[in-house]
Amino acid sequence: MINLHPFINLHTHRKPRLSQEHVVRNGYLLPLDILKNLPYAVSCGLHPWLISNNHFEQLNHLEDLINNVPNICALGECGLDRVKGPAMEIQLEAFKIQIQLANHYRKTLILHLVKTYSDFLAISKKIQVPCIVHGFKGNATEANQLIQSGASLSFGPRLLNDLKTQEIFTQIPLNKVYLETDTKPIMIDVVYNKAAALKNLDLVVVRETIWNNFARDFNQ
């Protein structure tokens, strides 16, 4: 019998929807007592859109979560966004503090980067833990630069119907790839099936490779 590896859903805002699904759910906005008792992995981070006037307080709260929620496996999503959110200066300050927290607590980083790949590359050397750019939607050059900086790239619902994303996906080595559903009400196996078809690989191989990526990047 073939040993089928679980579907890793690298970034979702929802509960697992398949019995073979292994999620990293963004739980930053959930109350502590709920967060603590979820029977699956969560990530917590200060999303650039959520940065308030008092981001030091928000970052203290985040550090509390890291110390008190045993199932936090990653810090994120956090990062930089030129389309939405406060001034870049403030976003950079909050992001750099989160990089320090990730380094200190040895948490993998899940990144939200919108029109800021070059800003990120300028500071990526500060990162001492694995990092994954979620919802990647850049071009081939940006994909290569991010991978060379050490990051992996996670692909979500756009993989199903965006031709440009599909084209770039076919060129990226599978050992730098993750798949996700993010906020969309789709099933993770649909994204995996599409990924396997685009790579012209058996689904079993895609499941195994992404499982191995997860074991490598999340200290399983």
Ligand SMILES: [Zn+2]
């Ligand atoms: Zn998200």
